[in-house]
Amino acid sequence: IETRPDAGRERRKGAPEVIFGETKETAQIIAMAHGLLAGTGRAIISRLRTDSLEEVKAAFQGYTVRTRDAARAMVIYGPEFVPNNTGGHVGVISAGTSDIPVAEEAAVIVEEMGCRVTCIYDVGVAGLHRLVTPLRDLFADNVDAIIVAAGMDGALPSVVAGLAPVPVIGLPTSIGYGMGGKGVAALLSMLQTCAPGLSVVNIDNGVGAGITAALIANRVAQARERQSQ
Amino acid sequence: IETRPDAGRERRKGAPEVIFGETKETAQIIAMAHGLLAGTGRAIISRLRTDSLEEVKAAFQGYTVRTRDAARAMVIYGPEFVPNNTGGHVGVISAGTSDIPVAEEAAVIVEEMGCRVTCIYDVGVAGLHRLVTPLRDLFADNVDAIIVAAGMDGALPSVVAGLAPVPVIGLPTSIGYGMGGKGVAALLSMLQTCAPGLSVVNIDNGVGAGITAALIANRVAQARERQSQ
């Protein structure tokens, strides 16, 4: 079966192609990973089903393989791959414990795009006192963009966007049951935010949030670099 | 056309019958108000359409009439009506300026049920610093229940419920446009709250929020009274 992984995306967009593992057969995933390794020296896979994980690992035994378990993510590096370090800095915040896997998916992507990541987890609005100090530290540490992952009421991104002097990306998670559950209320609340400077991606789309935040941070970092030369 | 306004509700429930003006003809409203005045000495009308307002006023010229304009509410008192003062205390908070009319509808009802009301308006999550001092004062003033009116993201009730030592009633308002607009995101976010002790009423239902809060406050006040005798 024919697939056309977009190896040129990295050069064109400054963002890597990511293989979405959930709805693909293991054989397809392996074939696409080979394609990307040949083209760019690295293959990133998200939402790897547990039944694919070991098979994919086995298929790339000669390679350096890094997994981020909570996020069900895997990165395979070819022998010549040289990680770059852009100097960008992204904050990743989660409202609850259950939002951590999606936050981690975003963090993996941000790192693979060469940024430094600071994570602050389980600081939701039910006890806002937990948020104050780590957030102040993050601002002081010259962060370029902040991702806020939240399910249920989705209130935390609005609170952070009311305070932060940088762009905030709302990342709703599918946590929550009943009416507005599975992330629906969280997403809608973020779309309806009365705080300025909050844009959103879809429910559980850690990859999308990570790419957007890293694109911002890398462009800022590039401006810093270019001038400092 | 026959109507059966429930004059016995006040005795049975401790909450007055309220005439919902929006979908009734002016003649019906006047007839029902006469029925309630005869039965309980007072008639409360909510959502009075502008085209009904003057006509209703004219029909009750000998009576004391009180209007709360933002809320489109009217109360008509019979000559023998004696307001009672229960000693209950309810806080009414609004997130934005546009939520004030709905908050005011709740305040009217709470007052008519004999409670003291403290209003704090325009203190939403886009600038949480505005909330801190008035909220602390409210707790210190021995409030029995708090109503929080919010549209758009509906995040404020969750923040207040995370802090308040008394029951909080979330009152979503129909403010907001686009996906989740007209109060939908606000209501869903409140239903999905991760803060404890928040129950909700429907979008724009100031009457319902007011009755619930006053029922709580009056039961507490009654216990205080009874014992102090």
Add this chain to the structure above:
Amino acid sequence: IETRPDAGRERRKGAPEVIFGETKETAQIIAMAHGLLAGTGRAIISRLRTDSLEEVKAAFQGYTVRTRDAARAMVIYGPEFVPNNTGGHVGVISAGTSDIPVAEEAAVIVEEMGCRVTCIYDVGVAGLHRLVTPLRDLFADNVDAIIVAAGMDGALPSVVAGLAPVPVIGLPTSIGYGMGGKGVAALLSMLQTCAPGLSVVNIDNGVGAGITAALIANRVAQARERQSQ
């Protein structure tokens, strides 16, 4: 993986932190329970998955452990925990047999917050004659707040709120299939109630209903106590 269970909530809010078991790994649940036991002497867990139950029990063998099976709830008490008895009284009513598990979740929380609970189950509107006597007894027994759990048509909370002289909390359950199933019709019908003094929590949110009812009952009881001293 870092979690920050909010041990201070009990002091601040008068309501305990509750660990939501459904979307957490067993190891996370055990870690959080240890955190809460250390902070407050007690850990309450809701929606414990069957695969977690035995493991969690095993991890707390030296402790007193109480489970409420229908509700999939567990409470772990530290050696020094002294249950308090506030004097509050809450009624918990269910419309059908299938609504009982959610009603029980509410009952557990109400009890852990120190209130007396009276349960009346399977008295829905398809045969209202079953409701009359037990409800009259409940009013006579000086109940402070009533929770009404109902799925399908969700009509019972409106009927009870039309009669009860205390605040009623509507607790929709995910019982029902087809259009409006899984609790959607029940929740919407409660939000649209034409009876006064009914506020609601989300579908299957027994924890939320229990906390709200107990906050009300405890505030009333506290007023009774304070004066009687």
Add this chain to the structure above:
Amino acid sequence: IETRPDAGRERRKGAPEVIFGETKETAQIIAMAHGLLAGTGRAIISRLRTDSLEEVKAAFQGYTVRTRDAARAMVIYGPEFVPNNTGGHVGVISAGTSDIPVAEEAAVIVEEMGCRVTCIYDVGVAGLHRLVTPLRDLFADNVDAIIVAAGMDGALPSVVAGLAPVPVIGLPTSIGYGMGGKGVAALLSMLQTCAPGLSVVNIDNGVGAGITAALIANRVAQARERQSQ
């Protein structure tokens, strides 16, 4: 513009064609009414817009014209039309005052199909004591089918169906605002009924409810008649 009003329906179905006035131009309405008068000796029009009313009346000056104002319905009788009296008996109940217009639309149709109608209005679940006596009288008066019109929570039809020994037709009305408003909660609650023997028609579809109830009553009446000959 060509229209094909179905004059044969009455013979085929035992139910008259009804012209839906709301989305038709006045000229179309008049043309269709002439068609039906020619074919069946009678034309029934529902949802007549106020701007059409006088024009239509003027166009049929030689005819007997009957209007039912609350329902915005009009019936035009040709000179030779002989009303028939089937002996069927239908009850029409409304929950609130605002539901009366839709209930009246159903009543008009039932009468035009030759049945006797008993109306009981404003007896919703917020004060169920208002319902008991009139309902008992209705059963005693050998009613063949009952229509229950309700908006907002839509709880009344389930209560009635729990008690009535005849088929009940739930008629949701578009009364109610906020989530589940405009009759949505009412319809869903009726579809989710836990009471037996309740079927429903769409929101505000008084015509549909009336035809179904009258078809039932007429078939029963016909059986009564046929045998008594």
Add this chain to the structure above:
Amino acid sequence: IETRPDAGRERRKGAPEVIFGETKETAQIIAMAHGLLAGTGRAIISRLRTDSLEEVKAAFQGYTVRTRDAARAMVIYGPEFVPNNTGGHVGVISAGTSDIPVAEEAAVIVEEMGCRVTCIYDVGVAGLHRLVTPLRDLFADNVDAIIVAAGMDGALPSVVAGLAPVPVIGLPTSIGYGMGGKGVAALLSMLQTCAPGLSVVNIDNGVGAGITAALIANRVAQARERQSQ
């Protein structure tokens, strides 16, 4: 755990209580069945889960047990139960092969309420020629009410209601995928019918459709009987 099966329903309503098996534990089902057998001599169970089936059968070995497999329905008769034969006649039509189980659920109930049933299956609008002859035969055989089960487009009930001289009950089934799938389009299309005399029950609610049809047929049959004496 307490349950209150409504054994008096049969006398009050002329319709039996039916135990909904899907969301109940096997032990609860058996207890409720014993309750109904004691009260009425018969227990009807719908939506029996496969894991409950054998256990329930085993618990009632001395009894006559009848199962209708496609419908997952079971009826248990006590030794003294005497089936009655009312003389009512109900037609049950299905649009597709996949709608048959739901149609059969309706048929079981109709039979247990003492009516004769005629089934016509797999005659949907994709090939209407299949419908013509059996439908004409049904009318000729003096049918009192017709149930039409349909999923997907839900068009068949409107077609039948356009032709039938008796009340038609639309029974949407959860067949169909994609937008409007799981019976949603079918239900909505029936609610929006432009044919007269069609009322509906919820998706897959064969029990509800059966009770309504049998209530109609039995009332007609009773009129026939009474007069013929």
Add this chain to the structure above:
Amino acid sequence: IETRPDAGRERRKGAPEVIFGETKETAQIIAMAHGLLAGTGRAIISRLRTDSLEEVKAAFQGYTVRTRDAARAMVIYGPEFVPNNTGGHVGVISAGTSDIPVAEEAAVIVEEMGCRVTCIYDVGVAGLHRLVTPLRDLFADNVDAIIVAAGMDGALPSVVAGLAPVPVIGLPTSIGYGMGGKGVAALLSMLQTCAPGLSVVNIDNGVGAGITAALIANRVAQARERQSQ
């Protein structure tokens, strides 16, 4: 304000650019019409608001202007425009009287694309006997594609697609009120059709249905022509 009407579409696609009048200011409409007249010799405007109609007419006094009132459509021909006649043949059927305006919008487009149109109106499923003869004639007259416009239950397109030997395009209209109203049930029912060969366009999208049908008919006609030379 800059606009870029796509005059090249006709050459590229074989379908004309159509100006959507409803959300444009009159000045914009006139400017775009001039652009299209210059590019292709003709300008087609749909959904012309009544307040724009006269102004637009006035602006093109020297031109041949054709309006189709029911459809709120206007076509302006430049002096050199030569209508072409492709030989394609399209049927346009409407279920009810109220669906005619949308059907007419489709008919205008089909004609402007050079096809012959046969219209059959008001033949919905509530009385299917009205459909039989005209449909048989249409098949006999060698029709290439059929558009079926229907609101409410949307059942007619499925019935026609069950019979027609050519592609059928379902055109849902926004006729109908209550749940599934405004064309929602009609669209969903068409998407869920169990008849083969039915594809759909959005609610009230007469333009889209017309273009698709004419593209089909013209391709067939072209094949006929090409060979006959």
Add this chain to the structure above:
Amino acid sequence: IETRPDAGRERRKGAPEVIFGETKETAQIIAMAHGLLAGTGRAIISRLRTDSLEEVKAAFQGYTVRTRDAARAMVIYGPEFVPNNTGGHVGVISAGTSDIPVAEEAAVIVEEMGCRVTCIYDVGVAGLHRLVTPLRDLFADNVDAIIVAAGMDGALPSVVAGLAPVPVIGLPTSIGYGMGGKGVAALLSMLQTCAPGLSVVNIDNGVGAGITAALIANRVAQARERQSQ
């Protein structure tokens, strides 16, 4: 259990009956396949569940059986079946790798209706450069109709319809998660297309898309043929 597979459809419609395997029991599938083989010499089964596959194959051992694995489709040919070759040509395009199974389902049907198929897979809008050359080739190869399968954003069909001189059928797939997932956004985006000449079928309805495209192509091919004789 009685089924009535519509063997006459092929003659009447020019489109074969297709057995939908997903919601049928294996025994039903085999019985219906025998019916179709007897009537038309061929049986096509779609959405065959894995648990049915081998059983069905075993039941038709003497027959030629063709499976298309990605599409979970099977075709069984009787001994006398002669495939016909109409000369029609249909393009089938997929946006992503995950959309291929649904695209393949469409392709099977198109082939069984006698057309030639050209497939172009994995050319979505995230990298449009992949689309240009194969699309130009398709136009040059005299394609009669194009099916475009796309999940997630559903943007590709609009892009193709903006370019193609033939009818385009949008085939949304259930790929995508979060808000608008499972094909909902894809379908809605296609319904809202601003490109001319795009009609759609329901999510994952490869059979429906295939029949529509083949009906178009075959009618064109027939016109070509007829004239060339």
Add this chain to the structure above:
Amino acid sequence: IETRPDAGRERRKGAPEVIFGETKETAQIIAMAHGLLAGTGRAIISRLRTDSLEEVKAAFQGYTVRTRDAARAMVIYGPEFVPNNTGGHVGVISAGTSDIPVAEEAAVIVEEMGCRVTCIYDVGVAGLHRLVTPLRDLFADNVDAIIVAAGMDGALPSVVAGLAPVPVIGLPTSIGYGMGGKGVAALLSMLQTCAPGLSVVNIDNGVGAGITAALIANRVAQARERQSQ
């Protein structure tokens, strides 16, 4: 009536407070504008209702007032206000003519935050050739972020994000009718994008899109500046 406009936001966030005119009374708007002028020297008002426009202008006669008509936006400058020029560069693209007002709202905000804006309008996917050249020029002109406004199918932002090397903000507009109309399909399609680096704001939220884009551009510009000193 008390309001608390957040004059400190500009210093804290780098983004101005914006008065949402649509749901406020004219008197409230004027009062809030005075508050902001006193605090920051400038007041920005969006969605000014036509009935407020002249009154507000009249109230600020001594001030410099700038209106952007398509966007219904107004900016009032105090005498000492000094516009700053950050060096940031933002692209604003619209798919259709009808999307321009929302695009203009975004452009106003971007300009008021000190950035340069390049607008490219009416280049949607129905004719993608119109997009190619202006987009290439935009990349060459060192743009920092791109806003893409689109209604109906919402396909353009995905196409642009597939090509652009900078963050893209999707801005759905409420253009479009029928299913998925009023911007719903557009928003969902953007949320479901398969292109990397696209985040979104709510339907018609030009202010939100503008603030996010300007925050990005200003941070990049600041980095450029800081280094160049």
